[in-house]
Amino acid sequence: MAGRIFVTHLKLALREKHALFWTLAFGMILGTLFYVAFHGIYSQESLDSIPTALVTGDALESMKDGEGNAVDIEGMLKELTYDNGKKMLELKTVSESEAEELLANGDVDGVISVTLDEQNAPKFSLEIKENGIGQSVLTVVVGEYQASFDYLRYLYENHPDRLADYFARNDQVIDYVEAKNIGGNNKDPYVAYFYNLMAMVCLFCSLQSLAAMCRNQADIDDVGKRTNLVPVNKMVYELSALAAVYVIQFVATSLVLCYLNFVLGVDFGGELPWLFLMTALGTLLGVSLGFMVAHIGAKSYDKKETILTVITLLGGFFAGLFYHGMKAVMEENCPIVNRINPSAVITDSFYSLNMFGPGDRVTRSVIYMLALAAVFIAIGSLLGRRQRYASL
Amino acid sequence: MSDTVVKITNLVKRYKELVALDNFNLEIKKGEVFGLLGPNGSGKSTTMNCVLSLLAYDEGEIEVFGERMEPSRYDLKKRIGVVPQNVAVFDELTVQENIDYFCGLYIKDKETKSKYVEDAIEFVGLSDFRKFKPRKLSGGLLRRLNIACGIAHKPELIFFDEPTVAVDPQSRNKILENITELNKQGATIVYTTHYMEEVEQICTNILIMDRGKSVASGTSEELKKMIKNTENVVVDIKRLPAEKIEELKKLSHVYEVSYVSDRLTIKCAGGRHNISHVIAFFEKENIEYDRIYSELPTLNDVFLEITGKELRDKED
Numbered sequence: 001m002a003g004r005i006f007v008t009h010l011k012l013a014l015r016e017k018h019a020l021f022w023t024l025a026f027g028m029i030l031g032t033l034f035y036v037a038f039h040g041i042y043s044q045e046s047l048d049s050i051p052t053a054l055v056t057g058d059a060l061e062s063m064k065d066g067e068g069n070a071v072d073i074e075g076m077l078k079e080l081t082y083d084n085g086k087k088m089l090e091l092k093t094v095s096e097s098e099a100e101e102l103l104a105n106g107d108v109d110g111v112i113s114v115t116l117d118e119q120n121a122p123k124f125s126l127e128i129k130e131n132g133i134g135q136s137v138l139t140v141v142v143g144e145y146q147a148s149f150d151y152l153r154y155l156y157e158n159h160p161d162r163l164a165d166y167f168a169r170n171d172q173v174i175d176y177v178e179a180k181n182i183g184g185n186n187k188d189p190y191v192a193y194f195y196n197l198m199a200m201v202c203l204f205c206s207l208q209s210l211a212a213m214c215r216n217q218a219d220i221d222d223v224g225k226r227t228n229l230v231p232v233n234k235m236v237y238e239l240s241a242l243a244a245v246y247v248i249q250f251v252a253t254s255l256v257l258c259y260l261n262f263v264l265g266v267d268f269g270g271e272l273p274w275l276f277l278m279t280a281l282g283t284l285l286g287v288s289l290g291f292m293v294a295h296i297g298a299k300s301y302d303k304k305e306t307i308l309t310v311i312t313l314l315g316g317f318f319a320g321l322f323y324h325g326m327k328a329v330m331e332e333n334c335p336i337v338n339r340i341n342p343s344a345v346i347t348d349s350f351y352s353l354n355m356f357g358p359g360d361r362v363t364r365s366v367i368y369m370l371a372l373a374a375v376f377i378a379i380g381s382l383l384g385r386r387q388r389y390a391s392l
Numbered sequence: 393m394s395d396t397v398v399k400i401t402n403l404v405k406r407y408k409e410l411v412a413l414d415n416f417n418l419e420i421k422k423g424e425v426f427g428l429l430g431p432n433g434s435g436k437s438t439t440m441n442c443v444l445s446l447l448a449y450d451e452g453e454i455e456v457f458g459e460r461m462e463p464s465r466y467d468l469k470k471r472i473g474v475v476p477q478n479v480a481v482f483d484e485l486t487v488q489e490n491i492d493y494f495c496g497l498y499i500k501d502k503e504t505k506s507k508y509v510e511d512a513i514e515f516v517g518l519s520d521f522r523k524f525k526p527r528k529l530s531g532g533l534l535r536r537l538n539i540a541c542g543i544a545h546k547p548e549l550i551f552f553d554e555p556t557v558a559v560d561p562q563s564r565n566k567i568l569e570n571i572t573e574l575n576k577q578g579a580t581i582v583y584t585t586h587y588m589e590e591v592e593q594i595c596t597n598i599l600i601m602d603r604g605k606s607v608a609s610g611t612s613e614e615l616k617k618m619i620k621n622t623e624n625v626v627v628d629i630k631r632l633p634a635e636k637i638e639e640l641k642k643l644s645h646v647y648e649v650s651y652v653s654d655r656l657t658i659k660c661a662g663g664r665h666n667i668s669h670v671i672a673f674f675e676k677e678n679i680e681y682d683r684i685y686s687e688l689p690t691l692n693d694v695f696l697e698i699t700g701k702e703l704r705d706k707e708d
């Protein structure tokens with residue numbers, strides 16, 4: 001029975017071309033746009049070093065790494081290089097007032113300030129006056145630094161036992177945030193935008209699972225009246241249909257991945273099988289998110305679609321699709337959002353695959369995505385447990 | 393075993409303040425073609441959806457095949473076929489694929505299923521359209537597909553919710569024939585409509601409902617015996633002064649006279665030769681008329697007399 005439902009829903013999903021089209025079109029079009037926008041930047045042989053002012057005050061003196069040495073943020077920033085080995089930043093360490101002046105005169109593209117918060121954790125902030133390539137790169141650099149330090153801090157506070165492990169792997173603190181690790185295997189900071197893009201593409205799959213699930217609901221779709229009358233357990237029916245949607249959508253997201261990877265030549269910084277695994281799990285998250293929203297009480301498909309679109313777009317926003325530093329900002333102010341925002345979770349998995357390669361951290365990402373998908377499906381099932389409809 | 397197939401006791405269904413079903417009762421016996429007749433909005437679909445456990449209700453009991461009907465009673469659902477009011481098929485699947493899919497959810501065995509699907513296609517006359525997508529079908533053919541999807545698994549009890557609304561006369565007759573045939577093959581039929589002619593044509597038992605309440609029930613003959621109206625004399629007549637209408641009302645056995653758009657309807661209760669009395673009256677008064685004939689009361693008259701309003705919408 002489940003097999004019949006599955007096969008028929010494969011057919012339905014294939015013939016309902018819109019959903020498939022949007023997943024594909026969105027990924028490919030936006031991917032191409034990103035590519036065009038960023039390619040110009042990082043393919044230039046003659047990328048200039050970005051004039052930047054650094055204001056640290058005495059903040060760094062009080063910050064020590066595991067062995068009691070002051071953290072040399074200035075040194076770290078100076079070591080940042082582009083792919084071609086050219087220095088990324090033309091760094092001047094100055095006082096706050098000097099920095100203001102340099103920025104005002106246009107002598108630097110941006111001012112990076114490092115301060116300490118109450119817990120003695122470094123806080124990076126960036127001040128820029130206008131928008132340009134240099135400013136964009138700075139934004140990414142600062143975002144990455146903040147995220148890296150936050151991660152260290154997280155380890156320090158929650159899993160101090162893992163710190164040693166971590167340092168052993170990374171030699172010293174600096175290594176982690178050093179230039180060559182900004183993008184893991186892929187040193188290009190813009191790759192993070194493509195992680196966000198993949199996350200978004202995965203979450204777009206939720207629209208098709210929403211559509212497929214709503215067709216089984218007697219108060220939304222006429223076909224739903226029939227499917228509610230057949231002698232098949234409702235959960236079996238819905239999960240079989242969901243599995244079909246998943247398969248089709250995974251094909252679509254994989255195609256987007258292939259397009260980005262092979263056609264555009266975006267280097268995700270991980271091995272292909274792992275990238276497919278992350279895509280598979282991301283798609284699962286997307287599809288189960290749609291399943292959950294489909295079972296929210298509202299009696300209207302459009303309402304549910306709106307809810308889902310908002311979740312997807314807001315999620316993308318908070319995960320950094322539009323402004324890369326956003327995820328770091330959220331990590332600092334409201335970390336729970338990054339844990340349950342599927343977009344952030346997916347972005348994170350790609351990110352850690354690039355950053356750490358297959359290993360504990362990636363395994364945890366995998367387990368976490370599976371768990372979150374299970375939670376979405378469980379919530380959807382609970383909400384959908386309602387046995388009769390209040391009105392049709 | 394009792395031969396009651398559907399039993400509804402004191403069913404109450406409210407949509408917020410609106411009481412859609414008001415202590416509604418009904419009993420359907422095995423082998424019947426049971427007609428649920430009522431104007432639009434009287435609660436026919438609501439009743440059906442409650443019986444099928446699609447719709448939650450506020451009070452009352454529903455039994456199907458002598459057992460309490462619940463959404464998870466898949467064993468009972470297996471024996472039921474439904475033809476919902478709106479066409480409920482997948483637009484992406486062809487005629488054959490639709491029927492095959494829904495039939496396959498009831499019938500496990502592949503061979504039996506294939507045979508049943510063929511039977512259903514033949515039965516509703518869609519053989520020439522099996523590869524068609526629903527979009528390509530006319531309204532009447534679409535209705536037939538809707539029926540095929542509901543009956544392919546050869547259920548014992550079949551619900552039809554207004555299957556002939558907005559259907560061309562040819563398809564309509566085909567559908568009515570189909571229903572009678574299904575009944576002959578042993579299925580109990582519940583037929584919902586606001587067309588009284590159809591009910592008179594195919595139903596063995598009728599329940600008339602209005603505003604969520606049962607108004608009257610019985611066979612067509614029994615229902616007609618319930619009212620005083622026994623005959624309607626109808627005259628097509630160009631012009632008739634008001635005082636003549638008053639005089640007509642004084643004829644014996646005549647209890648109501650109406651004159652609307654050149655048509656005079658004289659309702660009679662009892663009496664024989666009512667039509668000749670009317671003719672005699674016109675001769676005497678020297679009034680010219682086109683056509684005169686006598687009609688037996690219809691279910692519409694039954695409905696009219698009991699509820700004081702027309703059964704059918706004006707636009708029908």
Ligand SMILES: Nc1ncnc2c1ncn2[C@@H]1O[C@H](COP(=O)(O)OP(=O)(O)O)[C@@H](O)[C@H]1O
Nearest residue numbers: 391392407412431432433434435436437438439
């Ligand atoms: N979902 C709903 N919400 C509110 N009122 C409804 C709903 N469905 C039906 N009704 C009302 O319940 C009454 C019975 O409707 P219905 O059973 O569809 O009538 P019928 O099938 O006899 O035309 C009508 O007054 C209708 O307006």
Ligand SMILES: [Mg+2]
Nearest residue numbers: 436437477554
């Ligand atoms: Mg109805």
